[in-house]
Amino acid sequence: MMSQLVTRTAAVLLASCACAAQAADWSDTSIGYRYGTRFAEPFNNSDITKNIVNLNHVSGYKYGKNFFNVDFLMSSDDDPSSAGAASGAHEAYVVYRHTLDLGKVSGANLAFGPVRGVGATLGFDYNSKTDAGYNSKKRMVVAGPTLMMDVPGFLDVSLLALWESNAPFNTYTNVATPRYRYDTHAMLTAAWGIPFSIGIPLSFEGYANFIAKKGKDEFGGDTARETNIDMQIMYDASAVVGAAKNTFKIGVEYQYWKNKFGNSDKNNPGATARTPMVRAEYHF
Numbered sequence: 001m002m003s004q005l006v007t008r009t010a011a012v013l014l015a016s017c018a019c020a021a022q023a024a025d026w027s028d029t030s031i032g033y034r035y036g037t038r039f040a041e042p043f044n045n046s047d048i049t050k051n052i053v054n055l056n057h058v059s060g061y062k063y064g065k066n067f068f069n070v071d072f073l074m075s076s077d078d079d080p081s082s083a084g085a086a087s088g089a090h091e092a093y094v095v096y097r098h099t100l101d102l103g104k105v106s107g108a109n110l111a112f113g114p115v116r117g118v119g120a121t122l123g124f125d126y127n128s129k130t131d132a133g134y135n136s137k138k139r140m141v142v143a144g145p146t147l148m149m150d151v152p153g154f155l156d157v158s159l160l161a162l163w164e165s166n167a168p169f170n171t172y173t174n175v176a177t178p179r180y181r182y183d184t185h186a187m188l189t190a191a192w193g194i195p196f197s198i199g200i201p202l203s204f205e206g207y208a209n210f211i212a213k214k215g216k217d218e219f220g221g222d223t224a225r226e227t228n229i230d231m232q233i234m235y236d237a238s239a240v241v242g243a244a245k246n247t248f249k250i251g252v253e254y255q256y257w258k259n260k261f262g263n264s265d266k267n268n269p270g271a272t273a274r275t276p277m278v279r280a281e282y283h284f
Helices: 002-022 102-106
Strands: 026-041 044-061 064-075 090-101 115-129 139-149 154-166 185-197 201-211 226-236 248-258 273-283
Touching (some): 026 248, 090 102, 090 139, 115 154
Antiparallel strands (some): 026 044, 044 064, 090 115, 154 185, 185 201, 201 226
Protein backbone atom coordinates (compact mmCIF):
# COMPACT_ATOMS: atom_id res chain seq x y z
CA MET A 1 0.00 0.00 0.00
CA MET A 2 2.71 2.47 0.99
CA SER A 3 4.83 1.66 -2.07
CA GLN A 4 1.81 2.22 -4.33
CA LEU A 5 1.17 5.56 -2.64
CA VAL A 6 4.79 6.61 -3.13
CA THR A 7 4.76 5.51 -6.77
CA ARG A 8 1.54 7.36 -7.55
CA THR A 9 2.62 10.47 -5.66
CA ALA A 10 5.99 10.45 -7.41
CA ALA A 11 4.29 10.23 -10.81
CA VAL A 12 1.97 13.15 -10.02
CA LEU A 13 4.75 15.29 -8.61
CA LEU A 14 7.11 14.63 -11.49
CA ALA A 15 4.35 15.51 -13.94
CA SER A 16 3.72 18.72 -12.00
CA CYS A 17 7.44 19.45 -12.03
CA ALA A 18 7.61 18.98 -15.80
CA CYS A 19 4.63 21.27 -16.38
CA ALA A 20 5.99 23.91 -14.03
CA ALA A 21 9.44 23.71 -15.61
CA GLN A 22 7.95 24.55 -19.00
CA ALA A 23 6.50 27.75 -17.52
CA ALA A 24 9.35 28.47 -15.13
CA ASP A 25 10.07 32.12 -14.37
CA TRP A 26 13.56 31.12 -13.19
CA SER A 27 15.59 27.93 -12.75
CA ASP A 28 18.98 26.76 -11.58
CA THR A 29 20.46 23.35 -12.33
CA SER A 30 23.81 22.18 -11.01
CA ILE A 31 26.15 19.23 -10.85
CA GLY A 32 28.11 18.96 -7.61
CA TYR A 33 30.82 16.93 -5.91
CA ARG A 34 31.68 16.59 -2.25
CA TYR A 35 34.19 14.52 -0.31
CA GLY A 36 34.67 13.62 3.33
CA THR A 37 36.53 11.03 5.38
CA ARG A 38 34.44 10.96 8.57
CA PHE A 39 31.04 9.73 7.49
CA ALA A 40 29.27 7.35 9.86
CA GLU A 41 26.67 4.60 9.55
CA PRO A 42 24.61 2.95 12.31
CA PHE A 43 26.14 -0.24 13.76
CA ASN A 44 29.47 0.55 12.10
CA ASN A 45 32.19 2.03 14.30
CA SER A 46 34.51 2.98 11.42
CA ASP A 47 35.07 6.39 9.89
CA ILE A 48 33.90 6.05 6.29
CA THR A 49 35.21 7.96 3.28
CA LYS A 50 32.57 8.93 0.72
CA ASN A 51 32.66 10.54 -2.71
CA ILE A 52 29.30 12.09 -3.53
CA VAL A 53 28.11 13.32 -6.92
CA ASN A 54 24.80 15.13 -7.07
CA LEU A 55 22.36 16.60 -9.57
CA ASN A 56 20.26 19.48 -8.26
CA HIS A 57 17.45 21.50 -9.82
CA VAL A 58 15.37 24.35 -8.41
CA SER A 59 12.85 26.42 -10.34
CA GLY A 60 10.09 28.89 -9.69
CA TYR A 61 6.88 29.58 -11.58
CA LYS A 62 3.82 31.78 -11.08
CA TYR A 63 2.35 29.84 -8.15
CA GLY A 64 5.32 28.21 -6.44
CA LYS A 65 8.61 26.41 -6.78
CA ASN A 66 10.17 22.98 -7.27
CA PHE A 67 13.22 21.40 -5.67
CA PHE A 68 14.80 18.17 -6.92
CA ASN A 69 18.08 16.58 -5.80
CA VAL A 70 19.67 13.18 -6.34
CA ASP A 71 22.86 12.19 -4.52
CA PHE A 72 25.02 9.29 -5.69
CA LEU A 73 27.09 8.23 -2.67
CA MET A 74 30.13 5.97 -3.09
CA SER A 75 31.58 4.61 0.16
CA SER A 76 35.01 3.24 0.97
CA ASP A 77 35.20 -0.43 1.90
CA ASP A 78 34.71 0.53 5.58
CA ASP A 79 31.03 0.55 4.52
CA PRO A 80 31.15 -2.75 2.58
CA SER A 81 29.08 -3.57 -0.45
CA SER A 82 26.52 -6.37 -0.51
CA ALA A 83 28.46 -7.80 -3.47
CA GLY A 84 30.87 -9.31 -0.96
CA ALA A 85 34.02 -8.07 -2.65
CA ALA A 86 36.44 -5.64 -1.01
CA SER A 87 34.50 -2.65 -2.26
CA GLY A 88 32.30 0.01 -0.73
CA ALA A 89 28.55 0.38 -0.87
CA HIS A 90 26.79 2.60 -3.38
CA GLU A 91 23.66 4.59 -2.65
CA ALA A 92 21.21 6.78 -4.55
CA TYR A 93 19.10 9.20 -2.51
CA VAL A 94 16.39 11.27 -4.21
CA VAL A 95 14.49 14.22 -2.72
CA TYR A 96 11.66 16.14 -4.39
CA ARG A 97 9.64 19.01 -2.92
CA HIS A 98 6.98 21.22 -4.46
CA THR A 99 5.90 24.32 -2.54
CA LEU A 100 2.69 26.03 -3.58
CA ASP A 101 2.61 29.73 -2.60
CA LEU A 102 -0.87 30.15 -1.12
CA GLY A 103 -0.75 33.93 -1.37
CA LYS A 104 -0.05 33.80 -5.09
CA VAL A 105 -2.79 31.21 -5.64
CA SER A 106 -5.41 33.14 -3.66
CA GLY A 107 -4.29 36.66 -4.54
CA ALA A 108 -4.16 37.53 -0.83
CA ASN A 109 -1.27 39.11 1.03
CA LEU A 110 -0.32 36.50 3.63
CA ALA A 111 2.84 38.27 4.85
CA PHE A 112 3.19 38.98 8.56
CA GLY A 113 6.12 39.97 10.75
CA PRO A 114 9.30 38.34 9.37
CA VAL A 115 7.24 36.06 7.07
CA ARG A 116 6.86 37.15 3.45
CA GLY A 117 4.62 34.25 2.38
CA VAL A 118 2.85 31.03 3.35
CA GLY A 119 2.97 27.85 1.33
CA ALA A 120 1.95 24.21 1.22
CA THR A 121 4.69 21.65 0.57
CA LEU A 122 4.31 18.14 -0.84
CA GLY A 123 7.09 15.75 -1.85
CA PHE A 124 8.90 12.49 -1.41
CA ASP A 125 12.22 10.84 -0.51
CA TYR A 126 13.47 7.67 -2.22
CA ASN A 127 16.66 5.74 -1.57
CA SER A 128 18.40 2.54 -2.57
CA LYS A 129 21.67 1.32 -1.06
CA THR A 130 23.85 -1.73 -1.70
CA ASP A 131 25.47 -2.11 1.73
CA ALA A 132 25.98 -5.61 3.10
CA GLY A 133 24.11 -5.23 6.37
CA TYR A 134 20.84 -3.48 5.54
CA ASN A 135 20.30 -2.67 1.84
CA SER A 136 17.90 0.20 2.51
CA LYS A 137 14.90 0.73 0.24
CA LYS A 138 13.39 3.81 1.87
CA ARG A 139 10.19 5.31 0.51
CA MET A 140 8.68 8.41 2.10
CA VAL A 141 5.91 10.92 1.30
CA VAL A 142 5.90 14.32 3.04
CA ALA A 143 3.30 17.09 3.30
CA GLY A 144 2.70 20.19 5.40
CA PRO A 145 2.73 24.00 5.70
CA THR A 146 5.73 26.21 4.92
CA LEU A 147 6.64 29.72 6.04
CA MET A 148 8.81 31.66 3.59
CA MET A 149 10.89 34.14 5.56
CA ASP A 150 11.76 37.66 4.42
CA VAL A 151 15.56 37.41 4.13
CA PRO A 152 18.15 37.98 1.38
CA GLY A 153 18.09 34.83 -0.74
CA PHE A 154 15.67 32.43 0.92
CA LEU A 155 14.81 30.76 4.21
CA ASP A 156 11.89 28.31 4.23
CA VAL A 157 10.64 26.70 7.45
CA SER A 158 8.21 23.77 7.20
CA LEU A 159 6.35 21.45 9.54
CA LEU A 160 5.84 18.23 7.62
CA ALA A 161 4.08 14.95 8.27
CA LEU A 162 6.16 11.94 7.16
CA TRP A 163 4.79 8.65 5.87
CA GLU A 164 7.85 6.39 5.69
CA SER A 165 8.49 2.73 4.95
CA ASN A 166 11.45 0.43 4.24
CA ALA A 167 12.07 -3.11 3.02
CA PRO A 168 15.70 -4.04 3.84
CA PHE A 169 17.58 -7.19 2.93
CA ASN A 170 20.43 -8.51 5.06
CA THR A 171 23.03 -10.30 2.93
CA TYR A 172 24.73 -11.74 6.03
CA THR A 173 21.61 -13.68 7.06
CA ASN A 174 19.82 -13.66 3.67
CA VAL A 175 16.72 -12.38 5.46
CA ALA A 176 14.41 -10.08 3.51
CA THR A 177 12.07 -7.89 5.55
CA PRO A 178 8.63 -7.25 4.02
CA ARG A 179 7.94 -3.58 3.42
CA TYR A 180 7.33 -2.08 6.84
CA ARG A 181 5.56 1.20 7.53
CA TYR A 182 6.68 3.27 10.50
CA ASP A 183 4.26 5.39 12.49
CA THR A 184 3.37 8.67 10.82
CA HIS A 185 5.63 11.24 12.42
CA ALA A 186 6.57 14.92 12.19
CA MET A 187 9.60 16.84 10.92
CA LEU A 188 10.41 20.48 11.57
CA THR A 189 12.71 21.48 8.74
CA ALA A 190 14.45 24.59 7.45
CA ALA A 191 16.29 25.17 4.17
CA TRP A 192 18.24 28.30 3.33
CA GLY A 193 20.55 30.03 0.89
CA ILE A 194 21.67 33.46 2.07
CA PRO A 195 24.28 35.49 0.13
CA PHE A 196 26.78 37.72 1.93
CA SER A 197 30.17 39.29 1.31
CA ILE A 198 33.38 39.93 3.23
CA GLY A 199 35.16 41.36 0.22
CA ILE A 200 34.50 38.20 -1.76
CA PRO A 201 31.09 36.79 -2.82
CA LEU A 202 29.96 34.09 -0.38
CA SER A 203 26.76 32.33 0.56
CA PHE A 204 25.57 30.42 3.62
CA GLU A 205 23.51 27.43 2.50
CA GLY A 206 22.06 24.27 3.98
CA TYR A 207 19.20 22.58 5.77
CA ALA A 208 18.25 21.42 9.25
CA ASN A 209 15.85 18.57 10.02
CA PHE A 210 14.44 17.80 13.45
CA ILE A 211 12.54 14.52 13.18
CA ALA A 212 10.27 12.97 15.80
CA LYS A 213 10.34 9.31 16.82
CA LYS A 214 8.62 7.02 14.32
CA GLY A 215 7.47 4.26 16.67
CA LYS A 216 8.94 0.76 16.50
CA ASP A 217 11.36 -0.18 13.74
CA GLU A 218 10.89 -3.23 11.53
CA PHE A 219 12.74 -5.39 14.06
CA GLY A 220 10.64 -4.31 17.05
CA GLY A 221 13.12 -1.82 18.51
CA ASP A 222 12.34 1.72 19.62
CA THR A 223 13.30 4.55 17.27
CA ALA A 224 14.92 7.80 18.39
CA ARG A 225 14.51 11.48 17.53
CA GLU A 226 16.82 12.64 14.75
CA THR A 227 18.75 15.87 14.30
CA ASN A 228 20.31 16.35 10.87
CA ILE A 229 22.03 19.68 10.19
CA ASP A 230 23.98 20.13 6.95
CA MET A 231 25.48 23.55 6.20
CA GLN A 232 28.09 25.03 3.91
CA ILE A 233 29.91 28.26 3.14
CA MET A 234 30.29 28.60 -0.62
CA TYR A 235 32.55 30.97 -2.56
CA ASP A 236 31.44 32.10 -6.01
CA ALA A 237 34.64 31.54 -7.99
CA SER A 238 33.02 32.33 -11.36
CA ALA A 239 34.85 35.62 -11.90
CA VAL A 240 38.20 33.92 -11.38
CA VAL A 241 37.61 31.76 -14.46
CA GLY A 242 35.77 34.43 -16.47
CA ALA A 243 32.34 32.82 -16.12
CA ALA A 244 28.95 34.35 -15.33
CA LYS A 245 28.00 34.95 -11.70
CA ASN A 246 27.10 31.83 -9.70
CA THR A 247 28.44 29.41 -12.33
CA PHE A 248 31.29 27.86 -10.31
CA LYS A 249 31.14 27.54 -6.53
CA ILE A 250 33.58 25.95 -4.11
CA GLY A 251 33.38 25.69 -0.36
CA VAL A 252 33.42 23.76 2.87
CA GLU A 253 30.54 21.82 4.39
CA TYR A 254 29.76 20.25 7.75
CA GLN A 255 27.07 17.73 8.66
CA TYR A 256 25.92 16.77 12.14
CA TRP A 257 23.48 13.86 12.11
CA LYS A 258 22.41 12.45 15.48
CA ASN A 259 20.48 9.16 15.67
CA LYS A 260 20.79 8.62 11.91
CA PHE A 261 17.64 7.16 10.33
CA GLY A 262 16.08 6.92 13.80
CA ASN A 263 18.74 4.57 15.20
CA SER A 264 19.69 5.57 18.74
CA ASP A 265 23.40 6.28 19.25
CA LYS A 266 23.30 4.69 22.72
CA ASN A 267 25.98 1.93 22.54
CA ASN A 268 25.95 2.62 18.79
CA PRO A 269 28.47 5.42 18.03
CA GLY A 270 28.06 5.03 14.28
CA ALA A 271 24.52 6.37 14.56
CA THR A 272 25.81 9.92 15.00
CA ALA A 273 27.95 11.53 12.29
CA ARG A 274 30.13 14.63 12.54
CA THR A 275 31.40 15.06 9.01
CA PRO A 276 33.47 17.90 7.50
CA MET A 277 33.53 17.97 3.69
CA VAL A 278 34.82 19.93 0.72
CA ARG A 279 32.31 20.81 -2.00
CA ALA A 280 32.30 22.07 -5.60
CA GLU A 281 29.40 22.93 -7.92
CA TYR A 282 28.90 23.82 -11.57
CA HIS A 283 25.64 25.65 -12.32
CA PHE A 284 24.04 25.88 -15.75
